[in-house]
Amino acid sequence: MVRMRKQFRDLASPEDAREAIASLDLTPDAETVALEDARGRVLAERIDAELDVPGFDRASMDGYAVRARDTFGADEADPVELDLAGAVHAGNEPDVAVDPGTAVEISTGAVMPPGADAVVIVERTEERDGSLVVYSAVAPGDSVMPAGTDIAAGARALGPGTRLTPREIGLLSALGVDEVPVRGKPTVGIVSTGDELVRPGDELRSEAGEIYDVNSYTIAAGVEEAGGVPKLYPHAGDDYEEMERLLRRAADECDLVLSSGSTSASAVDVIYRVVEERGELLLHGVSVKPGKPMLVGTLGEGSAYIGLPGYPVSALTIFRTFVAPAVRDAAGLPEPRTATVEGAMAARERYAEGRTRLMPVGLVDDGDGNTLVYPVDKGSGATTSLVEADGVVEVPADVEYLAEGESVTVQLFSPDVRAPDLLGVGEDDPALSRVLDRVSSPRYLPFGSREGLRRLRDGISDVAVVAGDRGDAIDGIDAVELGSWTREWGLVVPAGNPDGVSGLADLVDGDLRFINRDSNSGLRTDLGNAVAALADERGTTRHELVESIEGFDRGSKAFESPARAVAAGRADAGLGLRATADSLGLDFVSLGTQPVAVLANPDRAEKPGVDSFRDALAASDDVFAALAGVERGQAPR
Amino acid sequence: MVRMRKQFRDLASPEDAREAIASLDLTPDAETVALEDARGRVLAERIDAELDVPGFDRASMDGYAVRARDTFGADEADPVELDLAGAVHAGNEPDVAVDPGTAVEISTGAVMPPGADAVVIVERTEERDGSLVVYSAVAPGDSVMPAGTDIAAGARALGPGTRLTPREIGLLSALGVDEVPVRGKPTVGIVSTGDELVRPGDELRSEAGEIYDVNSYTIAAGVEEAGGVPKLYPHAGDDYEEMERLLRRAADECDLVLSSGSTSASAVDVIYRVVEERGELLLHGVSVKPGKPMLVGTLGEGSAYIGLPGYPVSALTIFRTFVAPAVRDAAGLPEPRTATVEGAMAARERYAEGRTRLMPVGLVDDGDGNTLVYPVDKGSGATTSLVEADGVVEVPADVEYLAEGESVTVQLFSPDVRAPDLLGVGEDDPALSRVLDRVSSPRYLPFGSREGLRRLRDGISDVAVVAGDRGDAIDGIDAVELGSWTREWGLVVPAGNPDGVSGLADLVDGDLRFINRDSNSGLRTDLGNAVAALADERGTTRHELVESIEGFDRGSKAFESPARAVAAGRADAGLGLRATADSLGLDFVSLGTQPVAVLANPDRAEKPGVDSFRDALAASDDVFAALAGVERGQAPR
Structure with a gap:
């Protein structure tokens, strides 16, 4: 069936x-939690005060509890003298009363003794031979906080639906509430x-x-x-x-x-x-x-x-x-105030599919306090898009495109998400990776030199990291250099170099299983140039030499992958860096060095994240010294 | 010594x-937590990918794994026929290879079988008598996601200091990280x-x-x-x-x-x-x-x-x-984005003490999207100020005053604190308290009718709740009424009325210990008027009658306090409401009824919190019906 x-x-x-x-x-049933676990929870019902706070008439100053009537007329010239009958301190029950003509020493917070209706502050008195000399008259109630003045029994304290932050925890404490009815x-x-x-x-x-x-x-x-x-x-x-x-x-x-x-x-x-x-x-x-x-x-x-x-x-x-x-x-929780941010589209984005689009986007600060928004993960399903995307823009079904600069509301993936302090795109590099550790909240997308320059030109990223001969790629792109270094590149081969690889010729002439990088990579560009030079030398074409290298055409996106394939025995040689070979315990055949430069969008050169990256680069001599085949570049031009 | x-x-x-x-x-030592406990924590060190994601060449569509070379030239008119050698499904290890001239059925997410370098999507094929007819040529790599395309082993995944929100948890999951090094x-x-x-x-x-x-x-x-x-x-x-x-x-x-x-x-x-x-x-x-x-x-x-x-x-x-x-x-946590808000001083505030003032303030929305800021807790130390204050304004030592409308930054007491949806000040009342339970996020300060009108006039609060004869107090105050009711007031006496109190005369002539309300209370005003009327009747002065009531001059701030004092045996009669006497199981001697009106600032009549209060008042017949001595007022004028 x-x-x-x-x-x-x-x-x-x-x-x-x-x-x-x-x-x-x-909605689940309400529950009761201990006060110490109540932070962030939501009250399920109104809490009325069940006691007076304070629960007694309380001295609000250090001094002497008196009958105000006994001080009438007292002043500097004509003080009143009272018998000292004892003392009351905070946290103690008075064991003495204030009879007419007497006073009792009292400290702030203590219970007013029976008979007393005011406190004379200590500065207006003097003790002399067991008596108290009072230099000021007081009125009934002076320096006394009557019971229930702060909160009175029966008063509405907190309403249902109240979110419990530290201050509400404080009020519940004052009321002696140690078990709190909260929304489940x-x-x-x-x-x-x-x-x-x-x-x-x-x-x-x-x-x-x-x-x-x-x-x-x-x-x-x-x-x-x-x-x-x-x-x-x-x-x-x-x-x-x-x-x-x-x-x-x-x-x-x-x-x-x-x-x-x-x-x-x-x-x-x-x-x-x-x-x-x-x-x-x-x-x-x-x-x-x-x-x-x-x-x-x-x-x-x-x-x-x-x-x-x-x-x-x-x-x-x-x-x-x-x-x-x-x-x-x-x-019972409200939407967090940080659930959304407003931003402007960094570039025009076309869309017309006849249904609402929930467009994952990344955020970048333009350095002038504006938030720019750009789409990520165009349906690729990549996990890495998770950390590139900061939230979602809901685009209605009838919108054909979003214009550059158009204002959009981004529903953040988490109220804790913020735009990164620095957005960089470009070459992957082990030195760079370590320098980035010293920058607060960077986002770095290792999409290669070419993509780095493209996004820098489009005004999306703050910096591009470009490796190798930049050639014409940099033409027409306005950029300032934040720092540079050189790295030694070549063929990563198994430990002990079992095939006896000594240079590019072995790759062309031998029967090695080779792993290349993809065409966005600056390393691949330099390898291509080296192959072309070898072809010139031999009087043949680049194409012919490339054809003879098994694996030249399919490249790996990730900079360590060729070396790792060699380590795993899946390849005999891989395009990579001396630093990578070194860290994986493999051998290395050098084919040359290439510069790596960090280029910034000049409009964002003063953005704090860019500044902090520049400082980190300047202060990372230890990083460059620790990596094989890496040399610090000159100070930024 | x-x-x-x-x-x-x-x-x-x-x-x-x-x-x-x-x-x-x-700073404590770093620690390791399970992935499921890592949300909100901060990475203690950089996480590099230790594996490729995906870990294998993966079919990205449903279809047939083939050798691309075998499909060269195929089109609708001239399809290619391949032998079907088997099938591979997601989560299974391929048990068949793709030899020249063969194809293997494959589902999205499955491992590419040995020999295959592309997938022909199912829509471009037809199965016929155990063979596969292919209507499109494919190139090597088509519909295949090579191992490590999403994340490659060795790639920088997350930097130290990264706060772990759901998306970072996702990336860590993809990398198989189930124990995360985090800041302590x-x-x-x-x-x-x-x-x-x-x-x-x-x-x-x-x-x-x-x-x-x-x-x-x-x-x-x-x-x-x-x-x-x-x-x-x-x-x-x-x-x-x-x-x-x-x-x-x-x-x-x-x-x-x-x-x-x-x-x-x-x-x-x-x-x-x-x-x-x-x-x-x-x-x-x-x-x-x-x-x-x-x-x-x-x-x-x-x-x-x-x-x-x-x-x-x-x-x-x-x-x-x-x-x-x-x-x-x-x-290792950043300051939350909601740690501060900007607002404008609701009124001029003087200050000149030669040291920095950390001024506790409350917030109120003015209904036009602006946040107004007003000082609370001027040194009173009251616990209730905790829930009136939303944060602190730091006033430098050399500032003499803050002008009305001056812009200030409020450091909120908690990132979760928001301005209340409704700010009300005025009379305390049991019906009001229940109606407020039906309003989202109200702040109501039961400071009495007089203070309610004062703050309404000063443009601080949204509504005032005023009880009794408003007399001249309302003059010059522009207000709209949201609702009203009447309440029966009089003397709350012990159950059984042991002193046989029958009216005001017993209070004046007898020897009763009486507890009054304070002078901000609308109840006290009405009691004072009743005493004055009795004095007229007897041909004496109000003052004389007041003098003969023990306790008339010292009043309680809280509306239930006099009744509670009676319940506790500390007083023989207290000023209060029939509803209060009723709820505490005490007897009641009626002295009259008084109106209670909810008045709103006309500029804020359309503010959502005020609107919702108006609605709650209109929908609270059950509340008014349930309370003794309370009668619903006419519909708002």
Whole structure:
């Protein structure tokens, strides 16, 4: 029998999705927590004072408790003399009364003794032979804080829905409240459904196509940030019976169940079955990019289900946009004031797909206090996009493009996210990596020299790091140099150089398995130039020599990858740096040196992050000295 | 022998105090936490990728793995036919290779089988009799994500000092990192030193002048918020040997030790002794108001000491201004973006004392998106000021006054603090209290009708709640009424009315101990009028009748206090409401009814908080019906 699924002919609009999610009942019961655990929680009910603060008439100055009537007329010229009857200190019960004509020494905070109705401050008195000389008259109530003056029993202290910050904790302390009725935190179950996923910490079988589960911990952290309690369920792999059992258990234990990454039809079938048997499917598919396959439903009494997309940035985007607000509402928390920032598009961005786009974006400060916004992760699904993207811009379905400079609202991925202090794009380099450790909050994207220059020209990044002969690439790009160094590059070969590689000729003439870098890399450019020079020398073409190198055309994006392939025995030679060979314990055949320069957008040369990078470069002699084949450049021109 | 203390002739400047505190070494050792506990923490060191992501060449589409060379020339008109050799699915190790002329079915995310270098997407193929018909040529690498494309082993992933939000947790997950090296959280010990302090939850002996310890939990919450771990030490009371022992223990166990409230000379002596024996006193006394007696010192290796003032608002102010930044620095956390807000002074504020003033202020939105700032807690030390004050404005020593409208920066007491949605001042009332429960984030200060009208006139509060005959008080004040009701007032007497009180005459003629309200209260005004009417009737003066009522002149600030005094047997009659007598199970002698009106500043009538209050008033028939002696007023005029 073919199971009939409820039909959803049209994709839901984002508004409908928000409404469907708002209709879910995620709110848990209120609970009671100890005062010391109450910070950040939300009061479930009004708290009225149950006692007076202070609980007694209290001396508010050091001095003498008296009957005010006894001091009438006293002044410097004509003081009054009273008998000293004793003393009362803070924290002690008075063991003496103030009878007419007497005074009792009293300290700030102490209980007014019976009979006394005022305090004469110590500066207006003098003790003499066991008597007290009073130089000022006082009125009833002077320097006395009557019981209940601060807070009175029965007064409204804090209302329901109040978020408890240190000051509210203080007021609750004053009232002696040590157990606080607070809104419950919604429990959010997270079930991961990809067959190939492995939890971080477990062994990864790459040969079997396993990858680490990114979404479970990411979403768990997001749930926590939104005021919920995440609950990770063990991973069921491709055991669908187990998965069904887990979903049912999660529905029983949680206010909301999330899953992500269920791309296989069988996994989706299991989810459908559980949702339809226990509750109701409210919508399947939302007209947004990403997130089209989003499922929303109930799982029976008091539990709801939302299915998230599998790509990490997409999952976080949908979580941020649709789920986090619902978790916050259930917890009684307001949207954080830092949930969004305003910015201006760094460049024109075209879009016309007829559905709302949730566009992941990065932020950069332009140095004049403005925030620029640029799109990242154009559907690549890359995990690294997670740390390049700061948030999401919601672009309505009918918008064809966003103009350069157009103002947009960015929903940050976390209230703690900020624009980086420094945005750099360019060559990857071990010295650079260490210098960046000394800069506060940099974002560096190792996309190669070419991409670095492109983004510098487009006014997106603050700096570009460019390696090798810049040639014409730098033409027309206005830049100031913050620092430079040279690095020795060549062929990384196995320890002991078993193939006896001595230069480029061995690569061309031998039968070596070679790993190149990709065409964005300054290293590859220099290698290409060296091959061309060798071709000239031999009277042949660059193309012919390149053809004879196995692996020249497919390059690795990452600077250490060729060397690592050599270390792992997957290649006989790899394009790389002496510093890399050195750090991995491999041998190295030098082919030359190349300059590496850090170039800054002149408009941002005074931006604090750029300044701090310049300083870090200037102060990093130790870094350059510690790396093999690296030489410090001249001071910036 | 008199102990010689290190002399500090001059008070330190706030800058010196900041420097002294910055010189303290509060930074704890780094530690390792599980990935699921890493959110909000700060990386202690750079994380480089230790593996490629993905760890294998990965199909990025559903389709067929092929040798690209085998598809050369294929198109719709002239497809290529390949033998189907098997299938590979995500999470499985390929058990088949792609030999020339063959293809293998492959799903998104699966490992590319040996021999294959591209994927033909399923839409461009057709299976026919166990063969695959391919309608498009592909190039090597098409629809394949090579190993390490997302992140490559050896690449810089996250730098030291990175704050871990969900997205960074995601990247760490992808790298399989399940234990994260993070900055330690500084441990901050809190020692409370007031003899009279009792921890919330413990029994309070008011008769002995005990009060609940406000600062310990307040500061503990502040420490937590700043990224530290608070550690509360048991309270030593007036046992100074025990206090000394606790301070030594705290110095051994904590990076920083805070104390507050040590007003007694003996307590200060103990602190001096411990600081001088184990470390060094860096400064004693700072030229700020409040906080003059602030102590800063070291307590030997790796531990520091700061003494805070005793008044709660002062302690939180000094903590916020001087201590929290140091705790954050030690934890590696930046100042939250919401740590400060900009606002405009609601009224002119004079100040000239020759030292920096840390002025506690409240915030109110003016309804046009501007934040107004007004001073609170002018040295009163009241705990309730804690929840009236939102933060602190630092006023330099040479500023004589702040003009109305002058722009100021408010350092919020907590990054979670916001201006209330509604600011009201006026009469306390049980119906009002319940209606306020239905308004989001109100701040209501029950300072009485007179003060309510004053602050409404001054443009500070949004609404005033005024009880009784408003007389001339309302003249010249522009206001709109949001709602009104009447309440029955009179004398609250013990259950059973043992003195047989039947009216005002019994109060005047009898020998009853009476408790009045204070002169800000609308109830007291109406009582005064009733006494005057009785005097007229009897042909005598109001003054004469008042004189014959014991307790008429000293009034309680809080509306329930007189009734509670009656309930506790401390009085025979108290001024109050029928609703209050009813809720406390007491008897009531009616003297009249009075109107209560909620009046709003017309400029803020459209402010969302005011609007929501108006709605709540309109929708609260149940509240008015449930309270004895309360009648709903007419609809707002």
